Amino acid sequence: MQLRLPVRLAYFQELGQPLAISVTCLLCRLNRTLIAGFLLGLVGILPLKAQTAYPFQNPNLAQDKRIDNLVSLLTLDEKIGLITDFAVPRMGISSPGNAESIHQVKLYDRPSQTKKPIQTTSFAQVYGMGETWNPDLIKRAGAVMGYEARYLSQNENYKRNTLVLWGPASDLARDPRWGRNDESFGEDPFLTGTMAVALTKGIQGDDPRYWQAAALLKHVFANSNETTRARSSSNFDIRLMREYYSVPFRMAFTEGGAVSYMAAYNAWNGIPMTIHPVLKEVMATEWGANGIVSSDAGAMSHLITQHKYVRTNREAYAAAIKLGMNQFLTFGDSIPSIIKGAIAENKLTENDLNTAIRGKITTLIKLGVLDPPGQVPYAKIGQSGEPEPWQSEKHKAVARQIARESVVLLKNERDFLPRTKTAVKSIAVIGPRAAQVSTDFYGGPTPYAIGVLQGIKDKLGPSVTVNYAADNEAQAAVNAARTSDMAVVVIGNDPMCGITNIGEAFNRDGSTKPCPENGDGREGRDRQSLDIPTEDLVKEVFAANPNTIVVLVSSFPYSINWTQAHIPAILHTTHTAQDQGTAIADVIFGDYNPGGRLTQTWPTSLDQLPPLSEYDIRKGRTYLYSKEAPLYPFGYGLSYTKFDYSDLKLSGETLSKNGTSTIQVSVKNTGSREGDEVVQLYVQHPQSKVVRPIKELKGFSRISLKPGETKIVSVPLKADSLAWWNEKTNRWEIEDGPVNLLIGGSSMDIRLQKTMQIK
Numbered sequence: 001m002q003l004r005l006p007v008r009l010a011y012f013q014e015l016g017q018p019l020a021i022s023v024t025c026l027l028c029r030l031n032r033t034l035i036a037g038f039l040l041g042l043v044g045i046l047p048l049k050a051q052t053a054y055p056f057q058n059p060n061l062a063q064d065k066r067i068d069n070l071v072s073l074l075t076l077d078e079k080i081g082l083i084t085d086f087a088v089p090r091m092g093i094s095s096p097g098n099a100e101s102i103h104q105v106k107l108y109d110r111p112s113q114t115k116k117p118i119q120t121t122s123f124a125q126v127y128g129m130g131e132t133w134n135p136d137l138i139k140r141a142g143a144v145m146g147y148e149a150r151y152l153s154q155n156e157n158y159k160r161n162t163l164v165l166w167g168p169a170s171d172l173a174r175d176p177r178w179g180r181n182d183e184s185f186g187e188d189p190f191l192t193g194t195m196a197v198a199l200t201k202g203i204q205g206d207d208p209r210y211w212q213a214a215a216l217l218k219h220v221f222a223n224s225n226e227t228t229r230a231r232s233s234s235n236f237d238i239r240l241m242r243e244y245y246s247v248p249f250r251m252a253f254t255e256g257g258a259v260s261y262m263a264a265y266n267a268w269n270g271i272p273m274t275i276h277p278v279l280k281e282v283m284a285t286e287w288g289a290n291g292i293v294s295s296d297a298g299a300m301s302h303l304i305t306q307h308k309y310v311r312t313n314r315e316a317y318a319a320a321i322k323l324g325m326n327q328f329l330t331f332g333d334s335i336p337s338i339i340k341g342a343i344a345e346n347k348l349t350e351n352d353l354n355t356a357i358r359g360k361i362t363t364l365i366k367l368g369v370l371d372p373p374g375q376v377p378y379a380k381i382g383q384s385g386e387p388e389p390w391q392s393e394k395h396k397a398v399a400r401q402i403a404r405e406s407v408v409l410l411k412n413e414r415d416f417l418p419r420t421k422t423a424v425k426s427i428a429v430i431g432p433r434a435a436q437v438s439t440d441f442y443g444g445p446t447p448y449a450i451g452v453l454q455g456i457k458d459k460l461g462p463s464v465t466v467n468y469a470a471d472n473e474a475q476a477a478v479n480a481a482r483t484s485d486m487a488v489v490v491i492g493n494d495p496m497c498g499i500t501n502i503g504e505a506f507n508r509d510g511s512t513k514p515c516p517e518n519g520d521g522r523e524g525r526d527r528q529s530l531d532i533p534t535e536d537l538v539k540e541v542f543a544a545n546p547n548t549i550v551v552l553v554s555s556f557p558y559s560i561n562w563t564q565a566h567i568p569a570i571l572h573t574t575h576t577a578q579d580q581g582t583a584i585a586d587v588i589f590g591d592y593n594p595g596g597r598l599t600q601t602w603p604t605s606l607d608q609l610p611p612l613s614e615y616d617i618r619k620g621r622t623y624l625y626s627k628e629a630p631l632y633p634f635g636y637g638l639s640y641t642k643f644d645y646s647d648l649k650l651s652g653e654t655l656s657k658n659g660t661s662t663i664q665v666s667v668k669n670t671g672s673r674e675g676d677e678v679v680q681l682y683v684q685h686p687q688s689k690v691v692r693p694i695k696e697l698k699g700f701s702r703i704s705l706k707p708g709e710t711k712i713v714s715v716p717l718k719a720d721s722l723a724w725w726n727e728k729t730n731r732w733e734i735e736d737g738p739v740n741l742l743i744g745g746s747s748m749d750i751r752l753q754k755t756m757q758i759k
Helices: 010-014 030-045 063-075 076-085 126-130 135-154 191-204 240-245 248-255 279-286 299-305 313-322 335-344 350-366 393-405 452-460 474-482 535-544 562-566 580-588
Strands: 004-008 018-027 097-099 164-169 214-220 260-263 406-414 426-430 463-470 485-491 548-553 571-572 642-650 660-669 675-684 696-705 708-717 724-726 731-733 737-746 750-759
Touching: 018 426, 063 350, 076 335, 076 350, 126 191, 126 393, 135 164, 135 191, 135 393, 135 708, 164 191, 191 214, 191 240, 191 248, 240 248, 240 724, 299 313, 299 393, 313 335, 313 350, 393 580, 426 452, 426 474, 426 535, 452 463, 452 485, 452 535, 452 580, 463 474, 474 485, 474 535, 485 535, 535 548, 535 562, 548 580, 571 580, 642 675, 642 737, 642 750, 660 737, 675 708, 696 708
Parallel strands: 097 164, 164 214, 214 260, 426 463, 426 485, 485 548, 548 571
Antiparallel strands: 004 018, 406 571, 642 660, 660 708, 675 696, 675 737, 724 731, 737 750
């Protein structure tokens, strides 16, 4: 029997080499790999205009054709290898590598690969980056991380492949008890999505063809409980999926250009996210998220042992690959044998593999891994003796600005702040967080780390006496406060919960170890309380010296009711910022006017929260639906100056369903200091036929104003952003009727409003 293989090489026609080859093989059982090798040998001797051995290496071919060609050349083992380790040695394709990057490029320690410590630029935690309300600045942070990833991959002193960055973190902080609250930009979908878009664009760069690095979003989706995450189900309707939980991911995919993500541990409505049909039906088909689709670490075994959704590894991997998953983070699974076994049992086909690996090849092409270096604009990074970028003033300046802009002034009674440097002769700096910049699970070594104590010392100089006392020396703290002109008490959570690395957080059976304090949380462990034990320290210091400032360095909201009632000035910032202390000192002594705003509702107590397992946010969760009076509302933050709003104008009194309105407002700095205001636009639907949020953010702008200066702020509002998801028709619907437009300085500080009609 003859096996006839007609091979028309259309690729070469595009290269100026029209060619059609027909190969007849008399050996019907000849191995496919040998045939492929014979054909490739022919290709290798052809006088192609492009200096490439195979069509997939030609940068001038269409991306789909390059992918088609490479897939056609791979053996089954190589396809499985591409899923297992992202490399095809026979084709000269090495893995682009990966690194954590939600607020810093973090590489897991491999001392055998480099003689230098890898100290990358560390920004404030994601929660703090959200509190800047400044997407342009967050894009700059992404650009820093993408650049440093390229440098580490291409510099001769490192050669650590890190071109796929696991970030931005795009889950919503729907409950302040969530252990990974610090990994979210906030509770609002529009704000979180805007920040995720900005960070994605910064990481991937502005080149229209190539990426500086690849952004891989975490975690799709509704991943906001920790203690039981490996087996829990986040239950809510499709409308909430469309309007809330998936919004930041959709925005990062459709507006930010991301195509890759990691699936969450939890189930949604009983189906584990690792093998949920939504990955293919919505993420890939609707939103184009068809790059790297990754499981989270250990999630494949959870399908069997925790969710009990499938019985065998072969079922688990087959189901995931059929949905497009092409990267697995596992603990000891023999992926090649599992996949081959699934194929042997007809649970999976080689064509399923062909489809799944296309996303990884897409990533290789976009990163320029398959192209000559001269074609890739980012190939020069790290070459020719370029110094380490994290030591550059350019990168330090971005980290410093984010640290400053993330500081939120929670209280400033009788303009207690700022303090005059020349009037201070002695200052007490007190508390467990004063002398350090705490890292978290996704932080690593930094070029430097300036805590609050050091920042104050640097600011005041040697002529001022600084009395430092740690929190475990209560009497020393009181003595320091009593003998000083003023006191700064630095309190907050331990982002590591008393451990030194992520491995220590888990027991052998995969369960998580509790945190020493009920008010602390971390990956794998949710908080049990909103109270902070060191508030007792604040009481003692305040009794000794009423000129007391509290600096709360935290990854979460705390119910600091006593502190709010008694302490004259309170600042909030987050962990991991290498310039944390510099920023706090700048704010305390008036060299920087704080303009950060909260991105989450701070409750007065647990009584204001539904059960942690309740994912239907309509039942009183977040500022969108809660009717309780919080300690601090969403969008809240004070300034050392005042702002007046006036002259609210709309580009039209009506808005068509495919139109865009421009909302304009005049904002004036009526104080004596330059400062930043965050102008926030909220909408209400007073006559909606379905339950809508009490109010919801639809636009914002952070602006700087000099004393007496007025700026006109324009906020665009697209009609389609006002739509709700109709589950009966399975589509978005824009309602006719009035929409209230509310503009001001927070969700509870509405200065002006008007009504617009949708027609």
